[in-house]
Amino acid sequence: MNSRGVVGIAFVAAVAASALAGCSSPPPHPQYPDIRFNNEPPIALAVGTVSLREDYTPSDQPPHVEEHFPVTPMRALENWAHDRLRASGGPDRAVIDITDASVVEAALPRKTGDSTWFTNEQSERYDMTIKITINVVDSTGLVVRTATVRAARSQTVGENISPDQRDQTWYDMTKDIMAAFDRQMENEIRNHFTGFVTN
Numbered sequence: 001m002n003s004r005g006v007v008g009i010a011f012v013a014a015v016a017a018s019a020l021a022g023c024s025s026p027p028p029h030p031q032y033p034d035i036r037f038n039n040e041p042p043i044a045l046a047v048g049t050v051s052l053r054e055d056y057t058p059s060d061q062p063p064h065v066e067e068h069f070p071v072t073p074m075r076a077l078e079n080w081a082h083d084r085l086r087a088s089g090g091p092d093r094a095v096i097d098i099t100d101a102s103v104v105e106a107a108l109p110r111k112t113g114d115s116t117w118f119t120n121e122q123s124e125r126y127d128m129t130i131k132i133t134i135n136v137v138d139s140t141g142l143v144v145r146t147a148t149v150r151a152a153r154s155q156t157v158g159e160n161i162s163p164d165q166r167d168q169t170w171y172d173m174t175k176d177i178m179a180a181f182d183r184q185m186e187n188e189i190r191n192h193f194t195g196f197v198t199n
Contacts, residue, residue, distance in 0.1 A: 030164055032070040032171045035178055037083035043189055044199040046090040047136060052081050053097045056131075065126065066103040069170045073101035073130050076178045081132075084182065088198045092138050100131035100150070103170075108156065123159035128152065128173055130181060134189065136196055145196055147188035153177045 058074050060067035066074070081096045106125045129152045136145035155173050157166060190197055 030167065032167070034079065035071045035076045035175055036079050037182060040084060040182070041199070042084055042086040043186060043197060044086045044088040045094050045136070045189075045193065046196045046198050047087050047092045047094045048090055050081075050085050050087045050094045050096065052078065053095055054078075055097055055099045056101050058101060063104045063106065064102060065105045066101060066128075069103065069174060070167050071171060071174055073103065073128060073174060073177075074098065076174055077101055077130060077132060080178065080182060080185075084186075085134075090196075092136050092144065092196075095135045095137055097133045097135070098131070099133060100129050102130075103128045103173075110159075120158040120160050122156040123161075125154055125156045126170070126173065127154045128177055130177060132181075132185065134185075136193065145193045147185065147192050149181055149185045149188055151177050151181045151184065 054074070056074070058064075058066050058072060066072055077098050081098075085094065085096065087094065104127045106127065108122050108125055110121055110123070111119075129150065131148070131150040133146065133148040135143045138144050153173050153176060155169060157169055161169070
């Protein structure tokens with residue numbers, strides 16, 4: 001084979017290799033573990049049943065973004081209810097009511113002028129709110145014990161944030177607010193559910 005043929009084969013091989021490289025799939029998006037509370041002992045209540053009611057309906061319509069979170073606030077709250085509360089027996093019932101699990105996106109005002117060319121401005125703010133009320137209800141339907149906790153967090157992000165970085169920010173927000181909620185709600189239950197906490 002002459003040298004021209006060798007060069008031609010080498011050129012074709014290089015083009016093929018380039019095409020294959022261009023077809024390689026992008027790196028997978030990070031996977032985030034579920035937010036659970038299995039590391040904490042469940043709180044036992046002297047009731048026959050513990051039920052969950054969701055009075056808040058999550059939305060994916062702007063400005064709401066909660067449904068786009070790697071672990072949605074609603075799912076984290078459902079996990080909390082499942083992992084942290086137990087019925088130890090009794091004539092009454094406990095009702096967990098999720099009344100808020102929202103995240104709203106707000107666009108932030110941008111500065112103008114040449115000085116902004118070299119800065120990464122904060123472009124959006126995310127306001128997360130969660131709220132749960134737990135009622136102990138007797139056989140007549142009367143609420144005999146109640147505890148409510150509302151928690152809120154806000155976080156801004158820069159204009160150059162990547163989709164993966166935004167997901168990480170959202171995930172960290174959810175973990176942070178749920179950790180604070182867990183501590184506060186346990187305190188509320190132990191302080192206000194006198195005679196019903198059995199552990």
